[in-house]
Amino acid sequence: MNSEMWAEHMAHWKQFLIERLSSINDIGERVKIERQLKVIEQVKYAAVLNPKLLIEFINPSDTPSIEADCGDFFLTLNESQQKAVKSALGDCCLSLIQGPPGTGKTQVIAEICLQLYRQNPNVRILVCSETHIAVNNLITRISEHNEDIRIVRIRDKEQNSEVDEYSPESIMRTYIEWLRENCKIDDIVDVITNTISNYQDISLEKALALSANIVGMTCNRVGAYAFYSSNEMFDVAIIDEACKATLPEILMPLTVAKKAILVGDPKQLPPVFCSEEIEIIRSIDNCNLLNFMYIDELFLRSKNVTFLNKQYRMIDQIGDLINRLFYSGKLINGRNEEAEDSIIWIDYVPTQTWPLNEMDIEGKQKIYNLNECEIINKVIMNLDTESRNGTSVAIISPYKHQVLMLRKLLQTESLRNLYINIDSVDGFQGKECDVVIFSLTRTVGSFRFLADERRLNVALSRARDKLIIIGNLDYTVRNSLLKAVSAASKIQLYDEQFSLMAE
Amino acid sequence: MKIKFDFTLSQRFGVVERTVFELVLRGMTSANQITSIMWVFSDEVIASAFQKLVNLQILCADLETQTLALSEPVQALIEKCWENSFDLEMQDNLNHLMLDDRLIIDDPKTKAVIIAQLLPGVKLGFLINSLDFCISVGGEGDE
Numbered sequence: 001m002n003s004e005m006w007a008e009h010m011a012h013w014k015q016f017l018i019e020r021l022s023s024i025n026d027i028g029e030r031v032k033i034e035r036q037l038k039v040i041e042q043v044k045y046a047a048v049l050n051p052k053l054l055i056e057f058i059n060p061s062d063t064p065s066i067e068a069d070c071g072d073f074f075l076t077l078n079e080s081q082q083k084a085v086k087s088a089l090g091d092c093c094l095s096l097i098q099g100p101p102g103t104g105k106t107q108v109i110a111e112i113c114l115q116l117y118r119q120n121p122n123v124r125i126l127v128c129s130e131t132h133i134a135v136n137n138l139i140t141r142i143s144e145h146n147e148d149i150r151i152v153r154i155r156d157k158e159q160n161s162e163v164d165e166y167s168p169e170s171i172m173r174t175y176i177e178w179l180r181e182n183c184k185i186d187d188i189v190d191v192i193t194n195t196i197s198n199y200q201d202i203s204l205e206k207a208l209a210l211s212a213n214i215v216g217m218t219c220n221r222v223g224a225y226a227f228y229s230s231n232e233m234f235d236v237a238i239i240d241e242a243c244k245a246t247l248p249e250i251l252m253p254l255t256v257a258k259k260a261i262l263v264g265d266p267k268q269l270p271p272v273f274c275s276e277e278i279e280i281i282r283s284i285d286n287c288n289l290l291n292f293m294y295i296d297e298l299f300l301r302s303k304n305v306t307f308l309n310k311q312y313r314m315i316d317q318i319g320d321l322i323n324r325l326f327y328s329g330k331l332i333n334g335r336n337e338e339a340e341d342s343i344i345w346i347d348y349v350p351t352q353t354w355p356l357n358e359m360d361i362e363g364k365q366k367i368y369n370l371n372e373c374e375i376i377n378k379v380i381m382n383l384d385t386e387s388r389n390g391t392s393v394a395i396i397s398p399y400k401h402q403v404l405m406l407r408k409l410l411q412t413e414s415l416r417n418l419y420i421n422i423d424s425v426d427g428f429q430g431k432e433c434d435v436v437i438f439s440l441t442r443t444v445g446s447f448r449f450l451a452d453e454r455r456l457n458v459a460l461s462r463a464r465d466k467l468i469i470i471g472n473l474d475y476t477v478r479n480s481l482l483k484a485v486s487a488a489s490k491i492q493l494y495d496e497q498f499s500l501m502a503e
Numbered sequence: 504m505k506i507k508f509d510f511t512l513s514q515r516f517g518v519v520e521r522t523v524f525e526l527v528l529r530g531m532t533s534a535n536q537i538t539s540i541m542w543v544f545s546d547e548v549i550a551s552a553f554q555k556l557v558n559l560q561i562l563c564a565d566l567e568t569q570t571l572a573l574s575e576p577v578q579a580l581i582e583k584c585w586e587n588s589f590d591l592e593m594q595d596n597l598n599h600l601m602l603d604d605r606l607i608i609d610d611p612k613t614k615a616v617i618i619a620q621l622l623p624g625v626k627l628g629f630l631i632n633s634l635d636f637c638i639s640v641g642g643e644g645d646e
Contacts, residue, residue, distance in 0.1 A: 122547070150545075175543040183540065191529055192540070195522045203517030211545035231551060 001297070006058050007044075009294065012287045013248055014040050019280045028156075035223030036248035039255060048255040049233040056094040057254055060302040065092030074114040074145055078334070081108050084306035088112050088261045096242075096298065096305040097263045100331055101322065101461035102313025102432065105263050106134065109238055110141040112261065116236060117149055117213055124210065124233075128219045128253045129240035131430050135216035138240075139166060142214065152212040154205055156221050166216075168208050172196060219249040227256045236261065241430065246271045247294050266296040267326050268458050269429050275364070310334040313432055315465050317342040321488045325481065326457045342466055345489035346375055347473040351498050353444040360401070367399040369441045372470045373409045375494050376437055379468060383435065384415045394433040394462055395422045398450050402441045403427075425459045436463035440471035440482075447479040456481060505641060506591045508584045508617055510634045512561070513609070519544055519552040523571075527562055532570045559633050576627050580634075583621040591638070604640040 001009070014037065021033045041047075048054050068089035073082065081104055084097045089112065099105035109127070116123045129135050132155065139151055153166035164170065176193055183189045196204065206225045209215045210232060219239065227233070237257035239250060242264035249271075254260055270293050273281065281289045299305055311319055312334040321343065323331040354369035376395060383393065395410070397403050403424050412420045421433065438459050442450055449455070460467060469489060476482040512521055519541070526537055538549050553571065556562040563574045573581070600606055608614055617636050618627045 122545070171543065179540075187529055188526065188531060188540070191525045192522055195525050196518060199518040199521070201514070201517070203519070207517060207519045207544050207548050211543070211548045231547065 001058060001294070003058075009247075009288070009292070010040055010044065012284060012289055013246075015284050016277075016280055016287070016289055017248070019283075020277060023276065023280070031224075032220050035220060035252065036246075039223055039248055039251045042255055043251055049227060049230055050093070050258050053093045053254055053257065053260055056092070057260070057298070060094065060298065060304070061092070062303060064303040065090035065095060070115055073111060075107055075111045075141075077107065077111060078104075078310050080307065080309045081111070084108050084308060085111050085115065087304060087306050089115055090304075092304050093259045094302070094304065095261050096302050097261065097308065098299060098305055099263055099265055099308045100267065100311060100327055101265075101457075102311040102334075103308035103331075104310075104312060105240065105308065106137050106141060108308065109138055109240065109261075109263060110145070112236075112238065113138075113142050113149075113214055114145055117146065120235070121148075121213075123213055123235050125214045126209075126222070126234040126237040126253055126257060127214060127216045127240065128222065128237065129216070130218060130244055130249075131241065134240050134430055136164075139214070139216060149214060150212040151214045152208045152216070154209065154215065154217040154221055156218055168205050171208060172204070219245055219252050222252040222256060232256070233258055235259065238263065240264070243293070243295050243299070244269055244271055244429065245295070250295060262295070262298070264295065264299070266293075266299045267454060269426060269454050270296070272426055275362075313464055314461065315339055315342050317488075318460070318463055318467050321485065322457065322461045324488075325460075325484060326453065339465065341490045343469070343485075343489040344467070345469045345471065345473070345486050345491050346379070346494050347471070347491055348372075348375060348494040350443045350472055354442060355401075355445070366401040367441055368401040368405040369439070369443065370405070370409075371498055372402070372439045372441060373405055374498055375470050376406065376439060377410055378494075378496070379437060379470075380410065380412070380415065380418060380420065384418050387417045387435075389417045390419065391417055391435060392419045392421070392433040393435045393437065394428055394431070395420060395437045395439065396425050396428050396459055396462070397439040397441050398425050398455060398459070399441050400424055402439055406439070425455050428462055429458050432462050432464060434464050435466040435468065436460075437468045437470065440469065440476060443472040443475045447482070451479045451481050453481060456485075460485065504591055504593050505588050506593075506638050507588045507641065508621060508636055509639060510580065510584065510636045513633055513635045515632060516555070517552075519548055520556055523549070523552050524556060524561060527571050527573060532572055534564070534569045534571055537571070560629060561633055576622075576625070576630060579622055579625075580618070580627075580630075587621070588641075589620070601640070606638045608636040608638065 017033050017037050021030060024030060043054060046054060065087055067086035070086055070089060085108060088095045097108060113125055116125060127135055127138060135153065139153060142149060143151065151166045152168060153164060154168065179189050179192060202224060234257040237253035237260045239253055239260065240263045242250060242262040243266050278290065281287050307330065309330055310332045314322065315335060316333045316338045319333040323329060348371060350371050355365055355367040358366045360366050380393065395406055403422055406422045440450060473486060477486060512524055522541065523537060531537055534553065538546060541549055553564065557564050560574045561577055562571050564571050597606060608617065611631050614631050614636055615628065618630065
């Protein structure tokens with residue numbers, strides 16, 4: 001990107017964040033925005049620990065990285081995964097890995113960490129991800145292979161701060177227990193214990209983070225610490241789910257690392273703005289924050305992108321659909337298992353058009369569909385009788401009111417074999433289940449949100465074995481993408497009487 | 504009112520520097536011993552703490568014996584704080600700021616005055632940003 005366009009894009013971010021800051025009162029949210037504003041200023045003046053990385057991020061070089069010679073791999077990797085590891089460990093300070101659903105991103109990141117640790121037992125790796133699940137999975141996989149690696153897992157104070165094995169609290173508790181058992185001088189034990197326990201600021205977290213080989217935290221959390229000198233710099237920052245983070249969020253880890261590896265998929269969900277944020281963006285002259293994602297652009301332009309081309313999650317029929325609709329035939333099936341009727345579309349004749357003309361307290365239309373709730377209730381009852389014990393089922397919808405309605409109405413307590421998780425499509429990115437039931441909800445109105453290509457990719461690619469789509473075909477065939485999905489599905493008509501379960 | 508002065512490291516120091524300082528203050532001077540007892544932090548992090556404390560003249564280091572000690576100015580200040588008590592008219596508006604009969608002083612000008620009072624004629628301005636003083640009620644007369 002040329003420097004003028006970059007400066008203009010950053011100016012739009014700054015203006016957006018300033019206006020957002022003035023409109024919210026939540027302390028946690030304010031802190032996050034203030035950190036993002038700070039990083040924009042840092043980047044503006046190149047006040048970062050490795051300016052070379054920043055330059056590569058803004059203006060990626062035209063020459064591909066020279067791949068590293070890794071020797072033996074710790075984990076079992078396919079060809080594209082091996083290439084991603086070699087490229088990430090190569091000579092370029094910025095590399096990108098595009099990981100479609102189920103292609104083993106965590107496996108690749110774990111291998112990169114293990115390789116880096118083998119090269120240098122004092123290595124410092126910062127792993128950032130928007131979701132805690134991704135970091136926890138990674139940490140579990142790494143610790144299975146090497147118990148000596150020092151790991152710290154820092155959670156946002158603003159969010160649920162559940163204590164786990166690698167949290168600073170847990171590490172310090174273990175240390176103080178060790179101290180009490182092993183140090184003979186009580187005065188010394190008291191001094192250390194008191195100094196550490198009574199410390200109010202975040203210097204303890206920072207010291208533990210700088211002492212670890214692998215530190216896991218969200219991008220935003222990085223902005224909580226002040227890193228002053230190059231000896232506080234992380235050797236590598238690995239940013240998972242990079243396409244779901246906003247540009248200011250991604251910049252935070254980039255300001256404190258020698259080298260960065262961005263892992264994401266521009267074909268899955270981008271960062272989502274709430275309606276207040278959209279309003280602010282629209283009020284800014286010539287602002288393109290809604291339709292221009294710099295990270296997606298980077299994945300398109302960079303010469304150092306490795307595409308992970310084999311998916312191990314989905315059964316062939318589902319994998320083929322995802323491959324054809326979203327990845328232009330570049331995605332290979334790794335499971336190589338076929339089953340009949342893996343994709344089922346349940347069509348129905350609605351008792352009325354959905355959504356109703358009903359508003360929530362914020363004055364927005366409540367988009368839900370009781371007919372689909374009722375069908376899903378029947379579907380899960382049937383599934384429960386024919387499934388093995390422990391089958392995981394995700395019931396997802398693009399719309400939050402449909403999610404709330406499903407949570408309220410579905411009778412899941414009596415199920416014997418199924419574990420049910422009801423969530424929005426956005427809330428379910430990064431997760432997977434044996435069976436996915438996708439409630440399209442609308443029978444009338446716009447396809448803009450419902451059939452958004454990236455959202456649909458996420459919705460359809462969560463299922464390992466079976467995908468059940470509930471939707472009124474008369475409405476959905478008007479959209480080409482949904483029509484293609486229905487063409488690949490076995491169509492069943494729901495012909496029972498609706499009982500309007502909400503009443 | 505009889506008062507005594509005391510000091511602590513200021514907020515510019517993090518938990519690792521504070522712990523190192525407290526350990527040295529209590530006589531643990533071997534750098535290796537400190538590093539091994541504080542194993543929860545990496546050698547680099549502890550070395551950075553040593554470096555910061557030495558650069559800011561809180562501690563001094565003997566590279567040959569790999570030991571640390573309180574710097575001469577800090578040692579002198581500790582002695583003076585220990586030995587001396589002072590008469591001070593506490594203004595009423597300061598009383599409500601006192602906690603457990605102690606008043607924390609982090610204002611640089613006041614800190615400079617306290618240092619000059621404790622060690623008159625010695626230029627110790629470089630310590631102002633590194634130390635926070637506290638005034639505690641009680642002195643020889645109250646013992």
